Amino acid sequence: MGSASNDLALVFGGVFLVLVFASALSAFLRHRYSPDGRNVVLENLDARIMSWWAIVLLLAFAFIWGKTGVIVLFGLCSFAALREFVTLTTTNQADHWALAASFFVVLPLQYTLVWHEWYGLYSIFIPVYAFLFIPIFSVLRGDTRQYLVRIAETQWGLMICVFCASHVPALLSLDIPGYEGRNVLLIAFLVIVVQSSDVFQYVWGKLLGKHKLAPSLSPSKTVEGAIGGLLSASLLGASLFWITPFSPWQAALMSLLITHMGMFGGLVLSAIKRDRGVKDWGHLIAGHGGFIDRLDSVVFSAPVFFHVVRYSWT
Amino acid sequence: MNGFGGWAKTWIVRFAAHTTAGLIALFARLLTAVRGIWQGADPLEVQRIYYANHASHGDSVLIWTVLPPRIRRNTRPVAGSDYWERGRLRQFIGRCVFNSVLVDRGKGGKVDPLAPVRQALDSGDSLIFFPEGTRNTTDAPLLPFKSGLFHLARTRPSVELVPVWIENLNRVMPKGEVVPIPLICTVTFGTPFTYQPGSDKKAFLQRASDALLALSAGVREVDHG
Structure with missing residues (x-):
């Protein structure tokens, strides 16, 4: 076990090599099978890989900056995700204060609490206080049309896009004996395992996929992709045990847990997209869609990962 | 000395206008992540009247933000002078930043209110035009079009008319909110058409309005209830 920054450099070096390999492979495939740029799958693959470069560079920059960098990065992701979410919700002008408060008070306050490592408050602030006060803002306008739907959707958006997402930087505040100063590696572990699971599911699905997993939710997810993806990502997670406080077995089980949460998170957020009749949450991440499309698995796994680590390792 | 002072002042104003334009576009993007969708038209440097639905003061800013810079340079929003002439800041933004064509919407004027608009067309500029004449604060998707669009098209028949649907901006800042x-906004450009000689005013305006409504139906992926 080296120093935290050495291990982080090693991890990023590995990710960098994977991306170089992926870019080279994609260039080769396009040269071979899509010289005129007409193969939709390969062009999308290339856009996805380019976006991965940007995501990895942003994460590296945030990690080097430290706690503030990670909090600012995930705060901005929450902002973009909540913006995508609210765009598709049933809100009207009577919710204007409630929405303004969600974006400009609740979101920054939640991340400020995480920055101050005030566990007792950031873990109940949105579930209790935003939950009670946001409906009050809306009810004061006196518009009762679809009132429960409006406030419930706003609260759901805050829980998913702000509360759950803020549990990623909250990992920095855990005091794990013998792991001091290395918490940023826990974030790297979570993000690499969950996101690689998405990538592995995509790759296995494209290579072997035959049986659709949930045709009404996500046309591209297959049983073969899901099994191959979860197992591959968990193997990768086990092999990354040296950056965590876990033993190899614990790292493998932890990976199985978070990849499952991630996969179901993807299905849940797909269900919402289908209901609203859209294919992607947004368009800002080329090849992937919106921020929620990329973060769905992370937001579903982060709170569970956080609590399991907190109760078992601190 | 006077000449140099005037020259310096012009350049300072131009620099300020350029910077302000960049900041306004940046703010619009941060707030709305606005995306231009060229559904029925390509972004070409052809003289056009981009006519759009009007629900917010930010409408022309949003269209202007998604236009490619080379087209943006020659595209001027048509706006009411009663709003944009009030106060020095609005004057600066209206005239210097957006290079607006200001029209007098006041009733009973003796001069033709569209004269400055025709002048802009004659000098080769494209326009951003709101044919409803005023901001739509009703629940209806569009107000009945005023006759301005018809008169412009009839007297300048070579200019392409492009319907432009602005989605969601009315939710970003409804009337009366501060x-x-x-919220994510989109600006969708429909298929261009031109004035056919001899078209009847009512039929022409109906056709233009229908084209915009059809565009909105396609854009509206979600029914916002």
């Missing part, structure tokens, strides 16, 4: 809320 704080904008961040």
